[in-house]
Structure formats: structure tokens, C-alpha cells
Amino acid sequence: MQQGDGSIIAAVDIGTTKVCTVIAEVRDDEINVVGVGWTENSGVSKGTIINIAETTEAIKKSVEKAEEMAKVRIDTVLASISGKHINGMKGHGETALSNQRQKEITEEDKHRAMEGATSVRLSHDRETLHVVPIQYIVDTQDEIEDPLGMTGMKLEVDAYMITGSITSIDNVKKVVERAGYHCEDMILQGLASSQAVLYPDEKDVGVLLLDIGGGTTDIALFYRKSLRFVRVIPVGGQFITNDIVQGLQTPKYVAEELKKKYGMSEAAQAADPAGESAAPGEMIEVPDMGSSKVEKVERSTLTKFIKPRVQELIKFVEEELKKEGIDRSMYAGGIVLTGGTAQLKGIDRLFKEEMNLRVRIGAPLKEKIVGLYDIVSTPEYATVIGLIEHYIREHGHESFTGGGGGSMGGVWSWLKKNIFDKI
Ligand SMILES: Nc1ncnc2c1ncn2[C@@H]1O[C@H](COP(=O)(O)OP(=O)(O)OP(=O)(O)O)[C@@H](O)[C@H]1O
Numbered sequence: 001m002q003q004g005d006g007s008i009i010a011a012v013d014i015g016t017t018k019v020c021t022v023i024a025e026v027r028d029d030e031i032n033v034v035g036v037g038w039t040e041n042s043g044v045s046k047g048t049i050i051n052i053a054e055t056t057e058a059i060k061k062s063v064e065k066a067e068e069m070a071k072v073r074i075d076t077v078l079a080s081i082s083g084k085h086i087n088g089m090k091g092h093g094e095t096a097l098s099n100q101r102q103k104e105i106t107e108e109d110k111h112r113a114m115e116g117a118t119s120v121r122l123s124h125d126r127e128t129l130h131v132v133p134i135q136y137i138v139d140t141q142d143e144i145e146d147p148l149g150m151t152g153m154k155l156e157v158d159a160y161m162i163t164g165s166i167t168s169i170d171n172v173k174k175v176v177e178r179a180g181y182h183c184e185d186m187i188l189q190g191l192a193s194s195q196a197v198l199y200p201d202e203k204d205v206g207v208l209l210l211d212i213g214g215g216t217t218d219i220a221l222f223y224r225k226s227l228r229f230v231r232v233i234p235v236g237g238q239f240i241t242n243d244i245v246q247g248l249q250t251p252k253y254v255a256e257e258l259k260k261k262y263g264m265s266e267a268a269q270a271a272d273p274a275g276e277s278a279a280p281g282e283m284i285e286v287p288d289m290g291s292s293k294v295e296k297v298e299r300s301t302l303t304k305f306i307k308p309r310v311q312e313l314i315k316f317v318e319e320e321l322k323k324e325g326i327d328r329s330m331y332a333g334g335i336v337l338t339g340g341t342a343q344l345k346g347i348d349r350l351f352k353e354e355m356n357l358r359v360r361i362g363a364p365l366k367e368k369i370v371g372l373y374d375i376v377s378t379p380e381y382a383t384v385i386g387l388i389e390h391y392i393r394e395h396g397h398e399s400f401t402g403g404g405g406g407s408m409g410g411v412w413s414w415l416k417k418n419i420f421d422k423i
Pocket residue numbers: 014015016017018046047082189212213214215216217236237238241256259260261263339340341342343344345379380
């Protein structure tokens with residue numbers, strides 16, 4: 001949809017705890033957030049849709065709220081996808097170039113090489129979601145970001161391909177369509193979040209992005225500017241809340257509140273400008289589950305329930321990296337934590353201690369965002385903002401019309417239109 005010289009783009013992040021919508025007016029150099037909608041969702045478990053009707057309803061409500069705020073009606077959205085069915089793998093493709101000496105490499109040549117990289121046979125229940133180039137090689141020269149205009153005999157490409165289960169992909173399409181919207185594109189949550197929170201320098205040196213939400217942790221690793229690895233671990237903040245419920249025998253809403261308020265407090269230290277540390281022996285009140293009794297427990301007791309869960313998550317992440325043979329030198333730029341659980345007090349410190357790397361909390365970067373930036377400036381909004389940023393980067397904002405057309409951007413959009421949609 002076009003408005004003025006900008007395009008109106010809407011994105012819906014279908015998360016385990018919430019469905020969140022952002023409507024933005026996008027111009028070449030800015031994303032003007034004009035509407036935001038947020039609805040709790042219980043139709044998704046560990047990133048995967050388990051209840052179509054509930055998720056459809058949550059999408060409707062979330063989009064309507066954003067529409068009301070933006071004072072526009074939308075008919076097309078970008079949607080997010082996650083879940084442990086997501087997988088990623090490397091592919092390699094090559095194509096012979098014209099043997100005319102001065103003939104330059106064209107977009108067509110790039111596409112042909114990429115086609116080769118994606119020609120892996122997938123099992124019948126899987127579909128390709130994304131393909132991103134890692135490097136191009138022209139004859140013997142490697143690490144080429146864009147070979148356009150170069151000359152050579154052979155063009156090769158290493159690419160990273162992300163696939164998902166057809167059932168899960170279809171369910172995302174289904175809930176968006178049943179809610180009354182056309183799904184223009186579906187983007188992996190971890191990839192979207194990376195787009196919103198990572199700095200180009202981090203991606204260049206090597207960085208590990210962890211979007212720790214309510215039910216999943218999306219891992220995305222970037223090295224030398226390109227995506228090298230993605231995985232989804234079905235563990236998130238809900239597990240921490242459940243442990244507090246069980247450990248303190250308190251209702252879920254209280255556990256959630258205590259978790260958010262205190263997190264992993266430590267004994268008071270001299271330097272504590274934020275005042276987030278607990279005084280030794282500080283007591284907090286904990287209402288009992290199912291009775292009106294209120295017990296007093298030491299604030300540090302909370303840490304006893306939270307810390308092992310976070311340590312377990314760190315172990316899972318390390319195991320995934322190890323399985324793939326990823327060396328620490330590939331994320332020498334450290335770890336960026338985002339998603340709602342990145343706000344857990346003390347989580348950055350624990351990651352730093354356990355993994356011995358630079359750790360920062362990431363939220364949508366301000367650079368390009370104007371309008372209601374304050375509303376979307378926290379880590380829970382990383383995915384939904386990233387959906388828009390990723391889409392613009394791949395396709396250009398003018399192509400968001402709901403029915404195709406407009407300018408075509410990256411190689412992947414070409415492949416999708418010309419290859420995958422025809423299979
Ligand atoms: N201040 C806080 N401290 C600790 N945890 C928090 C805080 N704020 C939010 N959370 C937790 O963040 C989680 C929700 O994060 P988010 O909105 O990123 O998840 P989601 O996108 O719905 O789920 P997912 O991405 O896993 O499908 C909840 O478990 C919530 O308890």
C-alpha cells in the first residue's frame with residue numbers, strides 16, 4: 001500500500017506469549033512506526049502454533065489495535081515463524097561464465113549459481129524459507145561479497161539455506177489468512193531480530209544473537225557479515241516462571257511478577273548504581289498458591305530457581321554450536337541477547353561469566369526508526385521491527401503491495417518468484 005512517497009508495511013510477530021503488530025510508513029531511509037498492537041497469545045507453544053482458532057483471534061486483535069492507532073486499514077502483512085522444526089545448512093552452487101573475455105557477471109549469472117546452491121533434495125515434508133549468500137568465488141578469488149560486474153570463467157557461491165516443516169509453515173499462512181490478511185512473506189524470527197538489533201561491525205567480526213522469548217531461544221550466528229548458522233531451542237522465559245511457581249508454590253502471575261521485578265539478584269555490592277542488588281538477607285513477600293497465606297522468603301531464593309534454568313539454556317546453546325563445529329573465533333564479537341527474557345536482571349552477567357565473552361542486551365536500533373520509537377525500543381519488539389527491516393533489505397519497500405510487482409531486490413526474492421513458487 002502506498003501513502004505519499006512511502007509504503008505502508010505491516011508486520012506480525014506470532015510469539016509464544018504474544019502476537020505483536022507494527023504498522024510503519026517506510027521511505028528509503030526511514031521506518032516511521034505509526035501503529036503498534038499487542039495481544040496475549042496462548043495458541044502457540046515453544047514457537048509452534050498449536051491452536052489455530054486462538055492464534056487467529058490473537059492476530060485479529062493485535063492487527064486491529066495497530067490499525068486503530070495508525071488510522072489505516074491494512075490487508076497484507078509480513079509474518080514471523082519459529083519452532084524447533086527450523087533447520088539450516090550450507091549449500092554450494094556454480095555456473096560457467098561466458099568465455100568472452102570482457103563479459104561481465106550479471107544478476108542472471110548470480111541467480112544461476114544460487115540455484116545450484118539450493119538444489120539439495122529436501123524431504124517431502126520440508127520447505128525452503130530463506131537462502132542467503134555467504135560468499136561468491138570468481139575463478140580462484142574467494143570472499144567476494146558481490147561479483148556483479150567482475151569478469152571470469154566460473155562463478156561459485158556458498159550459501160546458507162534455512163528450511164522448515166511444511167505443516168508449520170502452512171499453519172502460519174493459515175492463521176494469517178483466517179484473520180483476514182494476505183501473508184506477503186514469512187521470515188524466521190531469529191533472522192528478523194538480528195536485522196533489528198545487530199551492528200554491522202558485530203556481524204563482520206562474528207556475533208552470536210540469542211532471541212530469548214517466552215517459549216523459544218532463536219540462535220543466529222553472523223561471521224564476516226553473513227549468516228552462518230541458525231537454530232531454535234524450545235526453551236524460554238516461561239520455563240523460568242514455571243520453576244518459580246513450583247519452587248515457591250505461588251500462583252503463576254506472582255511468579256511472573258517476581259521474576260520480572262527481581263530476576264537474579266546478588267548480594268549487595270558497593271558499586272550498584274542501579275540499586276538492583278539485594279541486601280544480604282532481604283526478604284520478599286510471596287503469596288501462597290490456593291490460600292490467602294503470605295510467606296516471607298529471602299530474595300536470593302529466586303536466584304536459586306532462575307539460575308539453573310539460564311545455565312541449562314547456555315549449555316543447550318553451547319551444545320548446538322559444538323554439534324555444528326562452530327569455533328569461538330566465529331563469534332569473537334560476543335553475544336547479543338534480545339527477546340523479552342533478555343530483560344531478566346543478571347542474565348547478561350551470567351552469560352558473561354559462563355561463556356567468558358562480551359555480552360550486551362540488544363533492542364531495535366534507533367538509527368532508521370522514527371515515529372513511535374519509544375514504544376518499540378525494548379527487546380520484545382526486536383522480531384517485529386526486524387520483520388520490516390529484513391523485508392525492505394531483501395525486496396525494497398516499494399514491492400510491498402500485497403500482490404507483487406514493484407522493484408525486486410535480492411537474489412532470494414528472485415529465486416522465490418522464479419524457482420520455488422513454480423515447484
Ligand atoms: N523484565 C523482565 N525480566 C524477566 N523476564 C521478562 C521480563 N520482561 C519480559 N520477560 C519475559 O519475556 C518473555 C516474553 O518475551 P517475548 O515477548 O520476546 O516472547 P515471545 O516472542 O512471545 O515468545 P517466543 O519468541 O519464545 O515465541 C516472557 O517469558 C516474560 O516473562
